[in-house]
Amino acid sequence: MSESQVEPYRVSPASVLPRTAEPGNLPAGEGGRVTLADGSVPAVSIRELKKSYVLKSETVHALRGVSFDIPEGDYVAIMGPSGSGKSTLLNMLGCLDKPTSGNFFLGHDDVASMDDDSLAEIRSRRIGFVFQSYNLIQQYTVVENIQVPLYYQGKLGPAEKQRAIDLATSVGLAERLDHRPMQLSGGQQQRVAIARSLMNDPYFILADEATGNLDSVTTEEILNLFDSLNNEGRTIIMVTHEDEVAARAKRIVRLADGLLSSDRTNSEESRAEARIRQHEHVLALAQRKL
Amino acid sequence: MLWMRTWKLGVKSLLLHPLRSGLTMLGILIGVWAVIVLTAISQGASDVVQKQIESLGANTIIVRSIKPPPEKMSGRAALYGLKRSDLELIVANVPTVDSALPIREIRRQFTYGDNQVDGRLVGCTPDYAEINRLRVANGRFLADADDIGADNVCVLAAQVALRLFPYEEPLGKRVYVPESTHYYRVVGVLEHRNASAAIGGSLDSQDYSGDVYIPIRTLRRRIGDTVVIRRSGQFETEIMELNQITLQVTGVDQVRTTAAMVESLIMPRHAALQDVAVVVPLELLEQARNLRMMFLGIGVLIACISLVVGGIGIMNIMLASVTERTREIGIRRALGAKRKDIVQQFLVETIVLSFAGAFLGILLGFLGPPMYHGLLYAVKTASPQKFESLPEAIRQAEPSIVLATIPLAVGIAVAVGLVSGLYPAVRAAKMNPIDALRHE
Numbered sequence: 001m002s003e004s005q006v007e008p009y010r011v012s013p014a015s016v017l018p019r020t021a022e023p024g025n026l027p028a029g030e031g032g033r034v035t036l037a038d039g040s041v042p043a044v045s046i047r048e049l050k051k052s053y054v055l056k057s058e059t060v061h062a063l064r065g066v067s068f069d070i071p072e073g074d075y076v077a078i079m080g081p082s083g084s085g086k087s088t089l090l091n092m093l094g095c096l097d098k099p100t101s102g103n104f105f106l107g108h109d110d111v112a113s114m115d116d117d118s119l120a121e122i123r124s125r126r127i128g129f130v131f132q133s134y135n136l137i138q139q140y141t142v143v144e145n146i147q148v149p150l151y152y153q154g155k156l157g158p159a160e161k162q163r164a165i166d167l168a169t170s171v172g173l174a175e176r177l178d179h180r181p182m183q184l185s186g187g188q189q190q191r192v193a194i195a196r197s198l199m200n201d202p203y204f205i206l207a208d209e210a211t212g213n214l215d216s217v218t219t220e221e222i223l224n225l226f227d228s229l230n231n232e233g234r235t236i237i238m239v240t241h242e243d244e245v246a247a248r249a250k251r252i253v254r255l256a257d258g259l260l261s262s263d264r265t266n267s268e269e270s271r272a273e274a275r276i277r278q279h280e281h282v283l284a285l286a287q288r289k290l
Numbered sequence: 291m292l293w294m295r296t297w298k299l300g301v302k303s304l305l306l307h308p309l310r311s312g313l314t315m316l317g318i319l320i321g322v323w324a325v326i327v328l329t330a331i332s333q334g335a336s337d338v339v340q341k342q343i344e345s346l347g348a349n350t351i352i353v354r355s356i357k358p359p360p361e362k363m364s365g366r367a368a369l370y371g372l373k374r375s376d377l378e379l380i381v382a383n384v385p386t387v388d389s390a391l392p393i394r395e396i397r398r399q400f401t402y403g404d405n406q407v408d409g410r411l412v413g414c415t416p417d418y419a420e421i422n423r424l425r426v427a428n429g430r431f432l433a434d435a436d437d438i439g440a441d442n443v444c445v446l447a448a449q450v451a452l453r454l455f456p457y458e459e460p461l462g463k464r465v466y467v468p469e470s471t472h473y474y475r476v477v478g479v480l481e482h483r484n485a486s487a488a489i490g491g492s493l494d495s496q497d498y499s500g501d502v503y504i505p506i507r508t509l510r511r512r513i514g515d516t517v518v519i520r521r522s523g524q525f526e527t528e529i530m531e532l533n534q535i536t537l538q539v540t541g542v543d544q545v546r547t548t549a550a551m552v553e554s555l556i557m558p559r560h561a562a563l564q565d566v567a568v569v570v571p572l573e574l575l576e577q578a579r580n581l582r583m584m585f586l587g588i589g590v591l592i593a594c595i596s597l598v599v600g601g602i603g604i605m606n607i608m609l610a611s612v613t614e615r616t617r618e619i620g621i622r623r624a625l626g627a628k629r630k631d632i633v634q635q636f637l638v639e640t641i642v643l644s645f646a647g648a649f650l651g652i653l654l655g656f657l658g659p660p661m662y663h664g665l666l667y668a669v670k671t672a673s674p675q676k677f678e679s680l681p682e683a684i685r686q687a688e689p690s691i692v693l694a695t696i697p698l699a700v701g702i703a704v705a706v707g708l709v710s711g712l713y714p715a716v717r718a719a720k721m722n723p724i725d726a727l728r729h730e
Binding site for chain 2: 091094097123153
């Protein structure tokens with residue numbers, strides 16, 4: 001894989017759906033309760049988010065009051081050892097689970113109190129998922145997999161299909177539109193998953209250990225792809241346990257024992273260094289193979 | 291548009307496992323096939339029975355002599371059955387009787403040269419041929435003049451003619467009856483006629499193939515009413531005037547009242563021995579209709595059992611499929627599928643399965659009649675005796691598909707698909723997306 005292939009990863013602005021395509025059937029929000037210092041509404045803001053489970057008559061407090069904001073265009077890595085509440089937070093952010101208490105504003109709406117159907121609607125319209133194990137539907141082709149998020153919005157026209165093809169092309173899969181996941185490498189499958197996460201023009205991309213199953217070379221490709229998406233203005237939340245991966249993000253949020261333990265910003269210099277370090281590692285690997 | 295896509299999707303995921311889907315369909319397929327074929331065969335079989343009964347005539351009443359039980363016969367001469375006076379009584383007193391045919395049958399041996407054949411010597415009147423739908427192949431049937439003159443003439447059934455005259459023209463030849471040392475001149479040969487069915491014990495099956503017909507007056511004059519039957523080491527004497535009187539009634543709607551009249555007229559005269567029975571084919575016809583409904587009912591019941599089994603099969607496979615596709619369900623839920631979308635997806639698959647099964651079942655159902663004939667042919671070639679021992683209603687049945695069973699079968703199949711698909715679908719939808727995604 002050479003650098004020349006980084007170029008086609010860019011998503012053309014024409015393929016980005018306008019935000020005005022917002023549905024009217026969501027529960028009305030409370031009107032931008034959270035605003036940032038610059039007056040803008042953050043893509044995500046959580047306040048005092050708590051989650052506890054009852055396991056064998058014992059209550060486990062997985063999240064004990066976490067608050068932070070993620071402005072639009074941010075690139076956040078969420079880190080933390082196992083048991084820190086990282087997965088629980090991920091499930092909350094993905095609207096796959098409801099918090100016990102607290103608020104979760106996604107745009108103008110507090111999704112913390114929504115019912116199951118509304119959460120499905122939110123997932124379908126505002127969140128782009130990228131999973132560690134790709135999670136593509138095996139019987140579908142690349143294009144069909146990319147279309148799935150819009151399928152549940154009832155949008156299946158030729159325009160949507162064209163958009164799926166454009167997205168597949170933009171992640172470098174123009175030659176493999178009719179392939180099925182079984183016929184693709186791990187990196188290619190993850191690129192399909194990224195294209196799929198962009199299909200509904202989400203408020204943010206939620207990546208769960210997106211490079212966990214990939215080798216160094218492919219990891220670099222995928223991280224470069226995330227970089228270029230972020231450069232276009234996409235908000236990315238990435239859950240990872242690898243420092244090398246987290247070093248590529250703009251900001252690292254650490255959890256410990258269900259609480260926020262640190263929230264720091266990576267400088268542009270350190271991000272560039274991480275990028276170079278990773279590339280050198282890949283080059284060294286390539287040389288060793290020779 | 292969305293529905294189209296959902297259906298396409300269902301078909302697609304079923305085609306992913308063609309063997310499994312095919313096997314799942316099998317239950318419904320067999321059920322639908324069974325509904326169609328079983329009803330078709332029972333329809334065909336009951337058609338045969340009905341035709342046979344109709345051939346007895348819907349507007350006829352049969353009054354028969356029946357042999358009384360031995361304890362009632364003790365101390366008497368073996369004198370029983372219908373009398374000629376019964377016939378006169380009926381003709382004189384029942385106005386709705388169009389014509390009355392006396393019949394006397396005796397088992398006899400017939401010879402011509404070295405050829406011999408056992409059969410029935412039937413004394414009857416010229417109307418006998420018409421009422422029993424006997425057709426003349428050669429020569430003529432008995433005429434009034436034969437009866438008036440009590441001539442020694444006879445008409446042979448097809449098989450009798452074939453056995454006695456394998457290489458000769460029977461017309462004009464004389465058939466010898468050794469037991470009564472008489473000759474009868476052959477005036478006609480009949481076409482082959484299939485035996486009529488025995489019906490419910492009240493009427494024996496009528497096998498016309500060994501019959502020799504002579505005028506009843508001739509029979510009375512030459513043989514009389516006393517018949518000696520020789521059995522091994524003993525003689526049995528039987529005195530009977532008439533075996534049967536067939537009454538033609540003026541209209542079908544008068545059959546019942548006429549039968550009642552005849553019964554009230556005849557029965558008191560035979561109350562002691564109970565040696566006479568009145569058989570009304572019309573009633574048998576109705577019995578046969580009931581029988582046919584029972585046939586159909588049993589067929590449909592069997593088919594329904596098969597459909598239920600098919601439904602259980604579908605439920606089983608769909609439950610397995612839900613478990614197997616837990617991950618896919620999780621992905622779809624994460625990407626925005628609501629619970630009802632998941633329910634819909636799995637229900638569509640079961641409906642597609644049961645519809646496809648029903649469709650193939652109908653197609654195979656139409657192959658049912660030729661398959662039935664093929665089966666009969668196989669039995670016939672493999673073991674002719676067994677074939678002959680099958681009831682006639684089965685041997686001669688022409689299965690005819692009852693069109694009403696097709697929508698019935700499809701309806702039941704789809705209902706079964708829905709019911710058996712609902713539980714797995716709801717189970718799939720109830721799954722927590724987080725757990726579903728984590729499922730390996």
